[in-house]
Amino acid sequence: MVVSLLLALPAAAGLWLVTAGRATPPRLARPLAAASALGTAVLAVLVLVTGSQVDRAWLPELGLRWSFAADGISAPLLLLTAGIGLVVTAHAWVELPPGGSPAGYLGCLLLVETGALATFTARDAVLFLVAFEVVLVPMWVLVGRYGDRRDPRARADAAGRFVLYTAAGSSTLLVGILLLVVSTGTADLRELADGAGAALGPGRQLAVALLLVLGLAVKVPVLPLHTWLPPAHTTAPTAGSVLLAAVLLKMGTYGLVRLPLATVPDGFGRLAPVLAVAGAVGVVWGGLVCLVERDLKRLVAYSSVAHMGFVVLALASGSETGVQAALLANVAHGLVAALLFVLVGGLKQRWGSVDLAVRRPALRETSPRLGLALVVGLAASLGLPGLATFWGELLALYSAWAPAGDRPRGVFVAAAVLAAVGAALAAAYALRVAGLVWAGDRPAADAGTGTDAVGVERWVLVTLAGAVVVLGVAPMLVLSSTADAVAGLGGLR
Amino acid sequence: MSPWLLVAVPALASLVGVVVRREDRWAGAVAVLAGGLTLLLAGIAWVLEPGSTAGHVLDLPVGGLDLPLATATDPARLAVATVVALVALAVQAYSTWYLGADDRYGQFAATVSLFTAAMLLVVVSADLVLTLVGWEVMGWCSYLLIGHWSRRPEARRAALKAFLVTRVADIGFVLGVVGFVAGAGTSGLSGVVGAWREPTGCLQEQLAAGAPLPEALGACDAPDGRARTVLLVLLVVGVLGKSAQVPFQDWLPDAMEGPTPASALIHAATMVAAGTVVLAGLHPLLADSPTARWVLGVAVSVSMLLAAVLAFAQSDLKRMLAWSTVSQVGVMLSAVAAAPPADGPDAGLLHLWSHALFKSLLFLALGWAAVAAGGTAAVRMRGSASATPVLRAALLVGFLSLAGVPLVVGGVSKEHVLAAAYDGAVAGDGPGVLVLVALVLTSAATAAYATRGYLLLTAHRRDRPRAGTVTPAAPAVLWALTGASVLGGLVVLTGSFALHQVSLLWLVLTVLVVGVGVALALVGGLDRDPAEVLARRLVPYADRGLGVDGLYRRVVARPVLRLARVVAYVDTEVVDGYVRGTALATRAAGWLGSRLHRGERSSTAVGLVVGGALLLGAVGVLGWS
Amino acid sequence: MIHLLGPYLLAAVLVGLGVAGVAVRRNAVLLLVGVELVLSGGLVLLVTTQAAGADRWAAGSVLPLFVVTVAAAEVVVALAVVLAAFRARGSIDLDAPATAQDAP
Amino acid sequence: MSTVVSVDLLVLAPALAPVLGVVLLLVGDALAPGRAGGRWALPVAACVLVGGAVAAVRAALVAAEDPARTLCLPAPGDACLWSAGPRASALQAGVLLAAAAALALVHEAAALRRDTAVTATLLLAATTGGVAVAAARDLGGWLVALELATVPVVALVALRGTRPATHGALGLLVTSLASFALLVLGAGLWLTATGEPTFSSAAAAGAWEDPQRRAVLALAVALLVAGLGFKLSLVPFHAWTPQVYPRADLGTTAFLAGASKLSATAALLVLVSALAGVVDGPGPALVLGLPAALSLLLGTVLALRQEDPARLLAWSTVAQAGWVLLPLTALSEDGLRAAAAYVLTYATATLVAFAAVSRAGARSLEQTRGLLRRDPLAGGALALALLVLAGLPPGVVGLVVKILAVSAPVAAGVWPMVAVAVVAVVLGIAVYLRWLVVLPGPRREGDARAGGEPPRGWASATVLVVGTALLAVASVLPHLLLTAVG
Known part of the structure; x- marks a missing residue:
């Protein structure tokens, strides 16, 4: 019951805002959206507390059930999504992108949140896919209509690329899911996970795993399927980027855990070396591009590619530690990316562009609060202990070094070494940004002071930075939530 | 008392410090009080309850891996912790004067607190992952501290360089930690040491049997001898980076762009010395692996000698101290590298203890003198300390200690290092001989540049140099550290460090070597800069770090x-x-398609129908039969 | 049943002729003629089948009646359309331009 | 041995209702020619269509267990010429409602023309054929009904009388004639191969067993598919579609895109249901898969380039016809159901799109810019319809039927078709989003229609409201749709 409400509340508010309430003035739409997001967050907590679930037939012809529930694996992501939903709706007080009605914008944010929540709670493979698709259109609208005003062509290109690329992924995913469902005769994710693919022959397992991994890899994104991400991030409005990085990408990794890893472990195991190498190369690749990227927003996007590389590497290892690491790194990256995108969005709003080639006075001098938040974000980005990303990425390295028994250890150790090199690159690009933006390369004397973060923006930053620190100091908040559920995944060894 | 308290107090202080960073007085008060409290706690712990190990404060469920996050408080660690706390307190107190007028003092103080917490974490940690946490946090703090005056491009560059160089070396450290932990299935130090102490020869056998490396790796997941060597070397690489040893040495002199108290902290008691603590913890493994010992031994031997020579030829006195740090850290690590298993690494830790005292003393004194002189170049600082008794005393004790004159703290520790190296040389399977030779040569060179430094700073000047305006904090700190440097050697009597008896022979030898060095420095007489006399041609190269x-x-x-x-x-x-x-x-297909349909001719349509039917019919007949 | 070869061949020839006519003719009426040839081929086939072995409802004989009726109705409509086309553009060439502007 | 054929009028009601309408109209027109411009004809036609739809729905509900059969012949064989299971009944209801929607669009443009009664008569006649073919089980009934569904439409197109319209009609005519010839030929071959004048599994199975007859069966099926391919606008039998859609009036086009496709699919289902479960292997799949794949690819790729909404919808029809055929390549019961569900969804969405285009009076995509603000009903309905066609939530029903359509070949292991489908999904999204993106655009200065002109026409509004409501309900409860198609 509560879980139905959890989905219905943002869906109803979002739909109303994009349809009937499209003309609602911002003064009413903002509180409404924020209230819905707050209500959703409360409901998310309630769902976790009460263990609410709903399970009824929806499409019996397809064996498809209307089945939503949260378990340990989805709990952190559920909270993350609800929290980010609050953040983005609150951020509307800071920035309301032009391009369409404000209410429509807020509605799209809520709809994306709905889709993500549904994805994280879906207990049925086909329903998972349907939920997976829900985010596409609102996100497309966010990028395509409310995105960067300067270049309409680039905007259309980025939006189209996002939606088509991810649709290609989800179509592949659909085929994989259908093959899995027809092979096993059930679409229930729990049953599928319990069966762990025992009903499938090795060839079928491999085919299913390949399709599932390919489809989800687009969303994660895994190198070389990542090229939709940078344009989408660069173009999307701040809140859109935050949702994209903090929530949408997580749907991909979550899917990897729920689908191939849990349901066809043997097939996944055969793909794992490729995935591990792709992840590790992604870490290095993203890091290298960040070293020379000029647009700060694009840079953060590529750093996302690098961070998700760690997550993929950990998942590929197939050990319990690896999955734990991946889930932790997943949430951590969500927080860090949200923090960085809010910051960069703020900077873009102030400066007009975030071209790193433009010499600017030190942020730590002109806007100390933004500067502090930036330093926290960058430090987290380079994996500083005490901040969120460290644990996940260290454990990812560990799990790659000691992968599950059936994995080719040589490949995984090589991937771990590569990823460790990538971590050093992360330091290089993070400090490059710190040097150019935070410390500044223009004397402050001729700049005057910029406007610092005040009001909502300040609190958004404080919240996100605080969450980054808290998760860094207390990673067990996530780990203990996921531990039992991960241990229950049949395919792990 | 939990050793976590030692870490928590400065960590909390840094958090509070960030919050109150706009108010210098509050920030200073928080920092100094927390520093004092930390010192008190460390002292109490050292005196009262050494020898406990605690684990599992945090329960991290990460599958098959055991993460006890254990701490250990054996006497040597607590002694080091105490000196770290002492130096940190000194730096905090000194900074209230030195950076009193700085607009970012609050941030500086908070960062120093965090730095202290991280170093204390490394010291009390008995868990490789915890060590890594402290290790990396120190690196980040060093970036912030060195780049404190980020308005200057040199400071920005130095900070970047320091962090990047150490981080690149840390690739090795991280992989080493991960590898050891993976082999042992636990990150606890005792567990790791226990698991890797008796490695198998699996890899060796597999490779000998002709299996390619990846397969061999897959076959051997138990702790293995070859893997252990590789992992140790990786760890050593990380340590060399953080400790600014060859080939990573060049970041440290550049780091002199940071405020002097920060330099004192980084050089004396924390980051660069942390490697000694880490390797000391892993000494049972290290001592068993000649390859790793040789890598470490060669690197530190080259480092200490090269750095001593470069220190002698620096035209900037602060950079001279920086190079001396490289050299002295090399001395510490050489004890770890050379000491045979029976001796243990405590000679290195003892040198860490003494180096912390005298190097912080030297830096803080030099910082004061440099403020008075308005720069750190040797020419400008000439005689700048001559008029201030406290500076003269501090510098005298500091340089005596640095030179390794017996009975002051530096001398005591250096004798133990020499003795350990000698034991190693006698035992014969490590780099003992090399280290011993390098140590003797380095001692002479050290004495020479110490003499040079003292001569230059206290040279007589016609015009009476200004003493600079100081708050009482600065002289108090200097007096305290001077006293500690004189009496610090008594620590050997507490038995905190597991040391062998040092024969009188070493005392005599030390005096001799130091004498040679001093004599060398005095060749040109008391009034001339020995570097000008002996190594004029070298100076430009030395200034650029070769x-x-x-x-x-x-x-x-x-x-x-x-x-x-x-x-x-x-x-x-x-x-x-x-x-x-x-x-x-x-798009091309679309263009092509619309070209084909451009005519929209009905006859084409019919033709298509007929053709399509024929095609389909053919496909059907051929396909079905 | 060798004696049925002739009718089958006739049907094939009719269909072939018709298809050829449809394929090459651009005049609407001649095209109609081609279509009718194909149709008659189909009718011959039906009837032959009936002769070869009767089905339950003698459909081979009944169906041609339906088909012929429908074809007649079709031709009525077809001629009406052809007439309309001729009125509208003065030609019953299938490939005449669709609009006056397109005309050369 | 009685020779009396049993007749159950109630079962036949879906087909009889439009026949009744035709009679009424003809009589009425004969009694009072040209009265009130013949506008009275439309409400009458609409009434009989809705009545027929009600009858079809009733039949669907009654037939849930057992197909409603009538026109049963006495022994031997004891076969019924009319057999409407729930799926056929649902398709019949769809045909009738789609015809009613087309009628509404005709009404919208009726002020321009005088021969409304004729139009309505032709429309009803075609509808009768479309309804009948869904339930026809014998070759004769099937052929006649199919042609009844086609020939009046040719006349409808030509009726507009303009030069482009006659050009389009000519194209339609010759293609339809050619395909009729193919159908007859195919029917003859079917009879030759199976010796049965009915589409029954038993007949097909008999022919499948014998290698010689199997080849004839293959040829028969290929020709029948080719003949139906014309009605479904499958490549390469599609060329008339982009010629006719933009040139006929919107009502006729809507009929072609909606009712006509539904009846063609119904006819195809009759054929394939005889094969399903009997034949298997790559060959039979290829006969259906080849046109399906070509349609999917060519249709989408060309739809991507169109600027005229009618042309875009024409090419989209081609692509969607490929989608309808896709699940049939599995030659399974699930595939039949998926095709029926797909075509119903497609027809609803397309009719909504045509109604919106008719309301907006748009001749280019650019003219629909800002439609969401200008006319929220048309804009919103169009947006939902496009999303359904693209298969993206919130048009969940579009996604569900796509999932169904893909799941059948996946289950049967027809991998090439699955690969084509994946490509087609992505390209299809590009097609519809390209249109969708202009809908919420800003008000255009200088656009005469943009000035807040009040929305017109209750008829198209009804189509929009009913269509959108159907799509919305099916999106929330797709189960209803699937129950309807068995």
């Missing part, structure tokens, strides 16, 4: 950036090419 910076750029930075450009190009033009290619192909 041009290693250019080497870093050419060998690492530029190729990486070039690779990055290639990757960025490939990313947008090749990897994305297939995406654009798809779009292009679709």
